[in-house]
Amino acid sequence: INIKIATNERNCDEAVNELRRRCCDYNALGFDCEWVTDHGKRKPVALVQLSSSDGLCCLFRLSSMETIPNSLKDLLEDEKIYKVGVAANDDGKYLFQDYSVKLKSTLDVRYLAELCGLEPGGLAVLSKNLLRIVLDKSWRIRCSNWEADELTVKQKQYAAADAHVAIKIFEYLLKEYRFKSMMKDLLRLSKKLSVDDICQKYADIGFKQ
Amino acid sequence: INIKIATNERNCDEAVNELRRRCCDYNALGFDCEWVTDHGKRKPVALVQLSSSDGLCCLFRLSSMETIPNSLKDLLEDEKIYKVGVAANDDGKYLFQDYSVKLKSTLDVRYLAELCGLEPGGLAVLSKNLLRIVLDKSWRIRCSNWEADELTVKQKQYAAADAHVAIKIFEYLLKEYRFKSMMKDLLRLSKKLSVDDICQKYADIGFKQ
Ligand code: NA
Ligand code: NA
Ligand code: NA
Ligand code: NA
Numbered sequence: 378i379n380i381k382i383a384t385n386e387r388n389c390d391e392a393v394n395e396l397r398r399r400c401c402d403y404n405a406l407g408f409d410c411e412w413v414t415d416h417g418k419r420k421p422v423a424l425v426q427l428s429s430s431d432g433l434c435c436l437f438r439l440s441s442m443e444t445i446p447n448s449l450k451d452l453l454e455d456e457k458i459y460k461v462g463v464a465a466n467d468d469g470k471y472l473f474q475d476y477s478v479k480l481k482s483t484l485d486v487r488y489l490a491e492l493c494g495l496e497p498g499g500l501a502v503l504s505k506n507l508l509r510i511v512l513d514k515s516w517r518i519r520c521s522n523w524e525a526d527e528l529t530v531k532q533k534q535y536a537a538a539d540a541h542v543a544i545k546i547f548e549y550l551l552k553e554y555r556f557k558s559m560m561k562d563l564l565r566l567s568k569k570l571s572v573d574d575i576c577q578k579y580a581d582i583g584f585k586q
Numbered sequence: 587i588n589i590k591i592a593t594n595e596r597n598c599d600e601a602v603n604e605l606r607r608r609c610c611d612y613n614a615l616g617f618d619c620e621w622v623t624d625h626g627k628r629k630p631v632a633l634v635q636l637s638s639s640d641g642l643c644c645l646f647r648l649s650s651m652e653t654i655p656n657s658l659k660d661l662l663e664d665e666k667i668y669k670v671g672v673a674a675n676d677d678g679k680y681l682f683q684d685y686s687v688k689l690k691s692t693l694d695v696r697y698l699a700e701l702c703g704l705e706p707g708g709l710a711v712l713s714k715n716l717l718r719i720v721l722d723k724s725w726r727i728r729c730s731n732w733e734a735d736e737l738t739v740k741q742k743q744y745a746a747a748d749a750h751v752a753i754k755i756f757e758y759l760l761k762e763y764r765f766k767s768m769m770k771d772l773l774r775l776s777k778k779l780s781v782d783d784i785c786q787k788y789a790d791i792g793f794k795q
Contacts, residue, residue, distance in 0.1 A: 403781050459785055466792045484785050485793035492784070497795065555779045559772070566771050570764045572612050575701070576668055576693050583675045584694035586706065 378428075380537045381435045382528070386446040392435040393448040399429035400458060403551065405484070407434070407544030408460035410468040411523045411536055421475035422468070423523035425449070426540035427460075430548045434537040440524040445476045456481040461547040462540070463487065463500045486543060489550035493557065504542045507549050512538055587637075589746045590644045591737070595655040601644040602657040608638035609667060612760065614693070616643070616753030617669035619677040620732045620745055630684035631677070632732035634658070635749035636669075639757045643746040649733040654685045665690040670756040671749070672696065672709045695752060698759035702766065713751045716758050721747055 383389040400406050407428035413420045423440035437449055452458065453472065461484045462468070469480030487497035497503075501512045518535045528536070592598040609615050616637035622629045632649035646658055661667065662681065669692045671677070678689030696706035706712075710721045727744045737745070 405781060405785075456789075459781070459789065464793065466790060469790075482789045484788055485791075487793045487795075488788040488791075489784075497793070551781065551784065554784060558779060559775060562771060562775050563768070566768060570767060572614060572668070572760065575698075575760065575763060576614075579693055579697040580665075580668065580691045581675060581678075582694075582697075584673065584696045584706070586696075 378432050378434055378537060378541050380533050381433065382533070383435055383437045383449075384441040386442070386448075389437060389442070389446040390448040392437070393446075393452050395433060396427055396429055396435055397452065397458075399431055399433055403430060403459070403548065404457055405430070405459035405461050405544060405547055407540035407542070407547070408462040408465050408468070408483070409536070409539040409543065410471065412471070413523050414520065419471070420524070422471050424536055425453070425472075426536050427452070428537065428540035428544050430544045432541070434541050436528070436533060436536055438528075439476065445478060450476075450478050453478050453480050458482060459484040459547075461486055462543045484547070486546050486550065489547065489554065493550050493553045495550075500539060500542060500546070503546050508542065508545055510542060510545075512542060587641050587643055587746060587750050589742050590642065591742070592644055592646045592658075593650040595651070595657075598646060598651070598655040599657040601646070602655075602661050604642060605636055605638055605644055606661065606667075608640055608642055612639060612668070612757065613666055614639070614668035614670050614753065614756055616749035616751070616756070617671040617674050617677070617692070618745070618748040618752065619680065621680070622732050623729065628680070629733070631680050633745055634662070634681075635745050636661070637746065637749035637753050639753045641750070643750050645737070645742060645745055647737075648685065654687060659685075659687050662687050662689050667691060668693040668756075670695055671752045693756070695755050695759065698756065698763065702759050702762045704759075709748060709751060709755070712755050717751065717754055719751060719754075721751060 381392050383392040396406060409426040410422050411424040412422045425437040425439060426434060428434035439445060459482045463485060465483035469483055472478040472480050490497040490503060501514055504510045504512050513535060518531055521532055590601050592601045605615060618635040619631050620633040621631045634646040634648060635643060637643035648654060672694060674692035678692055681687040681689050699706040699712060710723055713719045713721050722744060727740055730741055
């Protein structure tokens with residue numbers, strides 16, 4: 378997993394372009410957000426994380442930028458690209474409050490889990506069960522200073538992990554669902570293709586050219 | 587192709603038993619009949635041919651028997667076993683006139699040809715196009731003496747060929763139809779399994795456990 382940090386309009390544009398190139402396979406990106414909570418009060422979203430399924434995760438440091446760049450705003454508002462996560466819809470509300478960004482096409486992976494007949498659980502449970510990846514959910518990093526001048530290696534890894542895992546779970550469940558649908562359909566079909574099913578309606582009936 | 591001749595009740599019973607054992611895969615046997623035409627007048631059906639798909643063809647010489655054995659009558663009247671041929675239904679009328687046999691579950695292979703989107707044609711055309719087997723349809727054998735004390739090798743081969751080819755065409759077309767149905771179904775399914783088809787209905791909707 379390759380982590381890129383965007384701190385200004387120029388490297389934000391670059392990051393967005395590369396994510397757009399890389400999300401063609403599913404038209405979906407893993408998505409997450411981080412913010413600082415100060416004495417129980419939420420401060421504006423400091424970080425937006427977007428990850429492609431082939432392993433690029435871009436961390437957009439909104440707290441370092443004067444305003445949200447158009448390239449990122451357009452990507453977040455692009456309804457052709459799913460933003461996959463857990464409760465990304467709620468993060469969308471914060472992005473709208475803080476930056477007037479209308480986050481579009483959020484997709485909660487738990488819907489796909491349900492579709493595959495799995496217990497939805499949370500991101501950590503799905504990650505452990507499906508990908509065998511254990512997410513570090515320690516309070517220390519989660520509530521660390523996302524507005525710091527420089528993010529630590531631990532912060533970067535933590536921030537990237539959720540968005541990356543979200544898109545990998547999405548990919549896994551999509552394949553699982555497609556495979557199960559195929560198998561169900563083939564089974565149903567094979568039951569319709571017995572000799573009797575095919576021939577009974579023609580039995581004892583003279584053929585007329 | 588293994589040809590057996592049944593001329594009396596004992597070897598008729600044996601032949602029927604072996605055909606019943608061998609037709610389990612499709613519950614179908616290739617079927618044909620021969621008779622002598624004397625000065626334009628049809629004489630009673632002299633020969634009934636039944637062939638399994640694994641290559642046993644039994645020639646039942648009704649003209650050598652005092653009456654039609656029950657084993658053969660039961661097989662011809664068994665509606666669980668398809669008698670596959672071209673216009674076998676018409677032969678059934680003659681069997682009823684001549685021997686009071688109610689031929690059941692005749693199946694004209696041309697229905698299967700149509701089902702596979704092929705020109706039905708006759709048995710010779712289907713045999714040539716599908717099996718690359720050219721049937722000898724010469725007038726000399728066709729109108730030969732099917733009531734003779736002994737059938738010639740040519741007569742036996744001719745008589746067996748139609749029933750054998752009928753069941754092989756049936757087998758071929760059944761596989762073809764199943765394969766085409768599978769492919770059509772998989773194609774239809776794969777079109778229903780795009781990311782949008784699966785995800786669109788969940789987009790921007792909060793997940794409730
Ligand atoms: Na989150
Ligand atoms: Na997170
Ligand atoms: Na015939
Ligand atoms: Na014939």
